Structures are given as C-alpha cells and as structure tokens.
Amino acid sequence: MLTGRGAFVGDIDFPHQLHMRIVRSVYASAVLRSVNVDAARAAPGIVTVWTAADIADLPPIDFRDPAAEALRPYRQPLLARERLRYVGEPLAAVFATDPYLAEDAAELISVEADLLEPILDASVAPGSFAPGLSTEALVLRAGYGDVDQAFAAAHGVVALDLTIGRHSGVPIETRGALARFDAAADVLELYGATKVPHRNRDALARMFGRSATGVVLKEANTGGGFGVRGELYPEDFLVCLAAMRLGRPVKWIEDRHEHLMAANHSREQRHHARVAYDADGRILALEDVSYLDQGAYVRTHGARVAEMTTAMLPGPYRIPAYRSVCHFRLTNKTPAALTERLGGSRAVSSANA
Numbered sequence: 001m002l003t004g005r006g007a008f009v010g011d012i013d014f015p016h017q018l019h020m021r022i023v024r025s026v027y028a029s030a031v032l033r034s035v036n037v038d039a040a041r042a043a044p045g046i047v048t049v050w051t052a053a054d055i056a057d058l059p060p061i062d063f064r065d066p067a068a069e070a071l072r073p074y075r076q077p078l079l080a081r082e083r084l085r086y087v088g089e090p091l092a093a094v095f096a097t098d099p100y101l102a103e104d105a106a107e108l109i110s111v112e113a114d115l116l117e118p119i120l121d122a123s124v125a126p127g128s129f130a131p132g133l134s135t136e137a138l139v140l141r142a143g144y145g146d147v148d149q150a151f152a153a154a155h156g157v158v159a160l161d162l163t164i165g166r167h168s169g170v171p172i173e174t175r176g177a178l179a180r181f182d183a184a185a186d187v188l189e190l191y192g193a194t195k196v197p198h199r200n201r202d203a204l205a206r207m208f209g210r211s212a213t214g215v216v217l218k219e220a221n222t223g224g225g226f227g228v229r230g231e232l233y234p235e236d237f238l239v240c241l242a243a244m245r246l247g248r249p250v251k252w253i254e255d256r257h258e259h260l261m262a263a264n265h266s267r268e269q270r271h272h273a274r275v276a277y278d279a280d281g282r283i284l285a286l287e288d289v290s291y292l293d294q295g296a297y298v299r300t301h302g303a304r305v306a307e308m309t310t311a312m313l314p315g316p317y318r319i320p321a322y323r324s325v326c327h328f329r330l331t332n333k334t335p336a337a338l339t340e341r342l343g344g345s346r347a348v349s350s351a352n353a
Contacts, residue, residue, distance in 0.1 A: 169226025
C-alpha cells in the first residue's frame with residue numbers, strides 16, 4: 001500500500017469484460033408505469049439492458065441471518081418492480097463494452113411513473129407499504145421489573161424527546177464489484193467483497209441456487225469500509241447474474257453521487273424516554289418509546305439495529321426496571337442497516353415533573 005502497489009477492485013480487469021451502469025430512480029415515491037430501454041439497447045457498445053421483467057425469476061435479497069417472517073415482504077428486489085420507493089433505487093442495468101458507453105446509454109432510458117406523497121417521518125402514523133402491509137413492519141418490546149410501580153413511587157421524573165440523525169459511511173474507495181464465471185469449473189467468482197465473505201458467499205449461493213463450493217469471494221485491498229461496504233447490495237447480485245448469463249466478466253464501480261444515494265444509511269431514530277429517580281438521585285426505572293426510520297426496504301441485517309438499540313439502551317447502569325417499545329417503520333429514504341460509525345443524539349425538549 002505504501003509503495004503504490006496496492007490493488008483495489010477498480011484496478012482489477014479481465015479480458016473481454018463488460019461494464020455495468022445502473023439507472024436509478026429520481027423519485028422518492030411513485031408507481032412505476034414503464035421503463036423504455038429501446039434507445040439504450042440500440043446505442044453503440046451496448047450488449048444488453050435489463051429491467052425487472054428480464055430478471056423476474058430472481059427473488060428479493062434475503063437476510064444475512066434468520067429474521068422475523070414479518071419482515072420478508074419488505075425485502076429489496078434487485079431492480080424496482082411496480083413501485084419506486086427511494087431516490088437512487090436501481091430500476092435498470094446497462095451492460096456495455098466500455099464504462100463511458102454504458103453511462104451514455106443509461107441517459108437514453110426514459111421512465112414513466114405516477115408520483116405519490118412520500119413518507120419522510122417514521123414518528124408519524126404509519127402508511128401503506130403495499131396492499132395489506134403497513135409501513136410499520138415490526139414493533140419490538142422488551143423489559144423487566146415493575147416499571148409502573150417505580151414511576152408511581154418516584155421522587156421525580158425526567159422526560160426527554162431525543163433524535164438521532166441519519167448518517168452513512170463515506171469511504172475513500174466507493175463500492176465496486178467484478179464478477180467472473182468459470183463455466184468449465186462451474187465456479188462464480190466475485191471480487192470486491194470487503195467483509196464477512198462466508199456469509200456473503202452463502203447469500204449469493206442461495207440467490208442463484210448454487211452450492212457454497214460453486215461461489216468464491218475474493219477481497220482486494222480496501223480503501224475504507226465503515227460497515228456500508230460489508231454486505232451485498234443489488235449491484236453485487238446483478239454483476240454475478242450478468243457474468244453467468246452473458247458469459248463474460250462484468251465490472252461495476254460506484255461513483256460518489258451513487259454512493260450518497262444508494263449505500264446504506266443508518267440509525268435515524270426518535271426516542272420519547274422517561275427516567276424515574278428517588279430522592280438520592282438513583283434511577284428507579286427507564287421507559288422508552290422509539291421510532292426507527294428503516295428507509296425504503298429491509299436490507300440484509302433485518303431488524304438488527306432496532307434489536308441492538310432496545311438491548312443497549314440501559315447501558316452499563318444498574319436500572320431496576322426497564323420497558324422499551326420500538327416501532328420499526330419504513331419510509332421513502334435510502335434503506336438503513338448496521339453501519340459501524342456511531343451517531344450522536346440531540347435533545348429536542350426536556351421537562352421535569
């Protein structure tokens with residue numbers, strides 16, 4: 001690395017490789033009527049263009065670990081189907097012999113959509129995600145002790161309205177993926193995965209109905225991760241699928257604009273917390289009602305952020321009674337997941353009783 005001989009995924013190339021460009025939604029919430037790719041398919045250097053109809057046999061992206069069955073309808077498809085749910089959502093993939101030709105062709109794709117009012121605040125009443133599905137995917141409840149009795153006997157109560165802002169990791173190296181399929185050996189290779197290669201290998205194997213021995217992940221040097229590069233996104237699955245179906249290596253390198261729209265965000269929450277204390281200032285009980293803004297879909301971590309928030313709220317303190325209710329809700333923002341950087345909280349208002 002110090003001598004300049006480091007090899008990042010952007011430095012790796014294979015003969016006859018194709019380059020992928022993703023066409024992304026410019027709408028936070030809309031009904032998707034049509035994606036016209038005719039002009040793009042006829043552009044110079046274009047091998048093919050995919051929309052959701054071209055990969056209809058592929059399921060949405062599954063969870064890394066077992067998750068509540070209630071979350072499965074909220075998983076993200078590889079390319080948008082019927083609805084556009086956040087700015088930056090992939091809705092078409094262009095494959096070309098040159099990255100610049102792919103980008104030029106992507107600009108020829110036109111989209112027809114009927115705009116909908118976006119949901120931007122997880123603390124307001126839930127809306128409709130799909131027929132029969134609310135945007136409140138889960139309500140997590142946890143606690144112990146007699147909270148009501150502790151508040152009834154308290155010398156005083158502190159109430160806080162706390163917000164934790166949405167944030168993301170911004171590594172120097174953006175995401176990248178390069179897939180190659182060796183048909184003779186029946187092995188799919190993915191370069192660019194930066195963390196948990198065995199879990200991500202298993203996720204790819206499940207998606208494509210392959211054995212674990214038929215998928216190999218290879219990590220190059222990495223210019224920062226911060227959690228956002230530690231899981232699989234639609235783009236990773238798409239380059240792998242294209243490498244198998246098109247019979248050529250396929251490469252995708254994210255630009256910075258894409259990264260800010262599409263890589264995981266995290267931890268936007270609002271908490272209504274109350275603490276009961278005795279005459280000596282000792283905490284008797286903690287009660288918290290929180291609203292977690294998951295964004296548009298539930299990604300591979302499932303409800304991990306909500307679960308960790310609920311579990312860690314008492315911190316290192318000896319609190320005799322605790323009650324937490326976490327509303328896990330979806331909005332029309334970039335999906336959130338578990339990133340490594342911690343966000344600070346801000347007190348909106350407080351009152352003593």
